[in-house]
Amino acid sequence: MNITLSNKPLSTEKADCLVVALPEKGDLPESTRLADEALGGLIKKLQKSGDLSGKNATTLMIPTPGQAWDRLLVVGTGADKNRTPALFRKALIAAVGQLKDGVSRHALFALHDSPVTGDDRASSEAAKLSLIGRTLEDQLYSFNSYKSEKPANSKLNKVTVTASAAGKGLKDAFNLGLATGRGMNFTKDLGNTPPNICHPVWLAEQAKKLAKEHEVIKTEVLDEKQMEKLGMNTILAVGKGSTEPPRFIIMEYRGGKSKDKPHVLVGKGITFDTGGISLKPGEGMDEMKYDMGGSASVLGAMQVIAEVKPRINVVAVIAAAENMPDGGASRPGDIVTTMSGLTVEILNTDAEGRLVLCDALTYVKRFDPASVVDLATLTGACVIALGHHASAVFSNDEGLSEELLAAGERAGDRAWPMPLWDDYQNLLDSNFADMQNIGGRAAGSITAACFLSRFAKDYRWAHLDIAGTAWNSGKAKGSTGRPVPLLVDYLMSHAGK
Structure with a gap:
């Protein structure tokens, strides 16, 4: 076009x-x-x-x-x-x-x-x-x-x-819009790709390909042995039931000053989620190929950044795994030591997104980040709370939450603030470990965010639960490309500062 x-x-x-x-x-x-x-x-x-x-x-x-x-x-x-x-x-x-x-x-x-x-x-x-x-x-x-048989192309x-006038400002803004649309489409391509093709190694290959196409992006991929050496046991625990090995992906864009702290994006990359031993119902399970929507959005946002080359430093990490049930899979009742040293009792293997994210949130401390935003199709409870209109925002920093909400309003990619009160934390208490990975039926999206907050205490952090916005069901089934516009607006608001 x-x-x-x-x-x-x-x-x-x-x-x-x-x-x-x-x-x-x-x-x-x-x-x-x-x-x-x-x-x-x-x-x-x-x-x-x-x-x-x-x-x-x-x-x-x-x-x-x-x-x-x-x-x-x-x-x-x-x-x-x-x-x-x-x-x-x-x-x-x-x-x-x-x-x-x-x-x-x-x-x-x-x-x-x-x-x-x-x-x-x-x-x-x-x-x-x-x-x-x-x-x-x-x-x-x-x-x-x-x-x-390919459908006929649009004429x-x-x-x-x-536009009202010529000028670099209007042209740059228009080009940013086009780039954001292409980033959304890249996200949609990743999400719509079937799970027999889109597995963790394939997702890592797409990150490498992005770096090859844009020399401003540097990509590194960690395999199981490297993750084990780092103590990323929760990511490894999620991937144990699959023949497709997990991968940890790190992408860096350094467009700002060398002393500028990077803004970090963290994406949940569960390329297919059966629920593991805590098996999901069969109906609609095909849509669990979209459980890597957070990682797809991170990749889409990085493509936009690579195209427009703003004066900002951005780091993106993706924790990629496939959650399958076999003889080697994690069981309800297993206790795993996270990269942070905290222990987790796995009561439900279908609450796997927070397990891969917690190690990723520990890993990104090394970048001394200006902010960390994680994106995850994390909870069905979020869909019950907000439907498919808004992504949920949880944060340990009120200013960061307000920035993300404002970015969503400007971009027409709306989000809504949710509580992250200490009152909810005791719902994660475990008799046998430092915490359990679920907090019961009540306030499911909040307790999931509380779990993540325990690994993000050392920096400004926000969690976006995009379970209701990352894809559409029914006749219009497919990835939406959200929340790439929100992310791009947020990052560009810090460019040059």
Whole structure:
């Protein structure tokens, strides 16, 4: 797909389809007003007749033969005062959905002048162009690698996005959006890959490939012997039941000053989760290939960082294993010594994500991090609490939590704060070890975060439970690419500081 930015006057741009915005009430954006004038007031007439409402994410395709554009796509953007980045993105998604299944080959997006609410980083033209670029890449994604007969490609092969002016700032913002969309698509590719192919060694190979394609990334992979030497016994315990060996992946990007502390991302990489001896129900188990969603998001974010090369230091680590039940698998009742020296009684082998993450959280102390954010499809309890709209944020630092929440709002990749009170910690008490790996049915996502917090006391840390946001089920089954946009916004907010 050829996606470019242009600041040429709208009247000089030719395309198969012009896309403009229509608010529910009030003044038309300048691009829409110019299109309306060129069409003899057609948009206002259709609005007055009720054929166009301006309700957010509604669309109407209008043939316009004899004009510079063969057709006009009007997308409703709701009320100006209510147009958050998330709602603006919803309107963009509706527009792209009309185009990718249509007959237009070249679309001209003139949506940069629709007002968006929020601070300057969310409402500026640069922010809108970034969101447009990201949404185009994200929504034009398809995954057909394993189909013998490939679906017909969309006729749309070129998109031009309008901007008010030329300039490095707008172009950089647009390119960041495109890169973020490609990072999301990389994440989706990893998540959608079947588990007989996407196993820990294969995932490590993708990290190595990323380093090969981008010389600014340095990748190291630890095998079982190296992990054993470091005392990463909980990762090894999770992987014992599988013929696919676990791997520990470390990626480094050093774009900041040498003295700058790195921001660290930690990804849960359970490439398939049967539950182990604590076997999951069979229905829907195929979706457990998405249990490596945290690691996929980390890889997607690192690809974005490698492309845009911001002035920041970023380290990413992935604890990758496959959780299978065989004669060598961990049993409920086993006690394992973590890399930190703390002991864990494994009461449920299906609570394996926290076991691989705890050793990873101990490992990253060596980087003296500015912040650590771990990402994990950790608990079904989180889905019950928040559904599929928001990722959960737990943190030992209020400022870090607020930064992540604000990044999610700006990116339209929302998150919600959850408690991490000491009151919950005693639910992890064990009669036989320093702690047990589950805290009972009540507050399941909170006790999982409490478990992780015990290994993150030496730095600013946040845990994102993305069990409800990393993938969709049902007819639209597939990886979502979330929360790559949130991560990129958070990291870029620290670039150059």
